[in-house]
Amino acid sequence: MSALSEVTKEAKTSMKKGVENTKRELATIRSGQATPSLLDTIRVDAYGQSMPLNQVGSVAAPEPRLLTVQPWDKGLIDAIEKGIQSSELGLNPSNDCTIIRIPLPQLTEERRKELVKVVRKLAEEGKIAVRHGRTEAISRAKQVEHVSQDDERHTEKEIQKLHDDAVELLDNLVKAKVVEIMEV
Numbered sequence: 001m002s003a004l005s006e007v008t009k010e011a012k013t014s015m016k017k018g019v020e021n022t023k024r025e026l027a028t029i030r031s032g033q034a035t036p037s038l039l040d041t042i043r044v045d046a047y048g049q050s051m052p053l054n055q056v057g058s059v060a061a062p063e064p065r066l067l068t069v070q071p072w073d074k075g076l077i078d079a080i081e082k083g084i085q086s087s088e089l090g091l092n093p094s095n096d097c098t099i100i101r102i103p104l105p106q107l108t109e110e111r112r113k114e115l116v117k118v119v120r121k122l123a124e125e126g127k128i129a130v131r132h133g134r135t136e137a138i139s140r141a142k143q144v145e146h147v148s149q150d151d152e153r154h155t156e157k158e159i160q161k162l163h164d165d166a167v168e169l170l171d172n173l174v175k176a177k178v179v180e181i182m183e184v
Contacts, residue, residue, distance in 0.1 A: 002147075003144045004141055004144055004147060004151055004152070004155040005155075007137050007140045007141045007144065007155065007159075008141075008155055008158050008159060010140075011133055011134065011136070011137030011159045011162055012162050014129075014132075014133030014136065014137070015133040015134070015162055015163060015166040016166070017129070017133075018126050018127075018129030018130045018132075018133060018166065019126060019130065019166050019169055019170060021129065022122055022123060022125065022126030022129075022173065023173060025041070025122045025126075026119060026122060026123075026173060026174075026177050027040070028040045028041045029115055029118060029119055029177065029181070030104065030107070030115065031107075031115075031177070031180040031181045031183075033064055034061040034063065034064055034065055034066055034067050034104050035061055036059040036061055036067065038067065038089065039053050039054070039059050039067065039069070039084070039102075040052070040053070040054065041087070042084055042089075043083060044056050044076065044079050044080050044082075044083040045079050045082075045083070046073075046076050046079055053069065053080065053083060056071060056072060056073065056076050056079075056080060057069045057070050057071035057072055057076070057080060057100075058070045058072075065103060065104045066101060066102065066104065067101075067102040067104065068100065068101055068102070069084075069093075069099070069100040069102070070098075070099050070100075071099075071100070074097070074098065077095050077097065077100060080093075080100055081093050081095055081100055084100070084102060088118070090111065091104070092105075112181050112182055115181050116182070119174055119177050119178060119181065120174060123170050123171070123174040126170050127170055130166045130167060130170070131163065133163070134159055134162070137159045138156055138159055141155045141156060141159065
């Protein structure tokens with residue numbers, strides 16, 4: 001495998017990671033339906049460190065408008081509840097000393113618009129990661145020695161095509177998520 005094709009392969013992997021990360025973050029944004037992934041970004045202060053919620057309890061969606069968190073250590077109930085309340089998700093958990101219930105209120109028009117702004121911000125961060133992957137790959141391609149200018153230009157075009165495809169995929173993800181959020 002030539003050095004230029006290796007650069008292109010690494011660029012594709014880098015851009016794919018940016019898209020996958022954005023996709024994962026978009027899954028955590030509430031859109032009216034309860035999904036356990038909604039709580040993936042929440043961190044809990046447990047055992048002297050900040051831990052992801054899914055490492056201190058199991059999250060379930062028993063009903064379309066309710067999430068439950070079953071802590072593995074009952075002593076962490078207050079910390080989990082505090083972590084959920086301090087998140088930007090606008091959720092109000094309650095507990096019965098064994099399980100935390102998180103009712104999902106109907107989204108207001110104002111809250112939907114706020115969530116759309118968050119979605120667009122996350123998408124922009126994903127695009128920045130993709131652009132960074134493109135920039136790194138093109139600079140690495142230019143550093144490869146003993147290649148013709150035609151091969152170098154061809155590699156740059158290939159990397160640009162990968163970039164354009166990744167950005168288009170991000171745009172489609174955002175459109176789908178905005179439609180999902182704005183759906184009443």
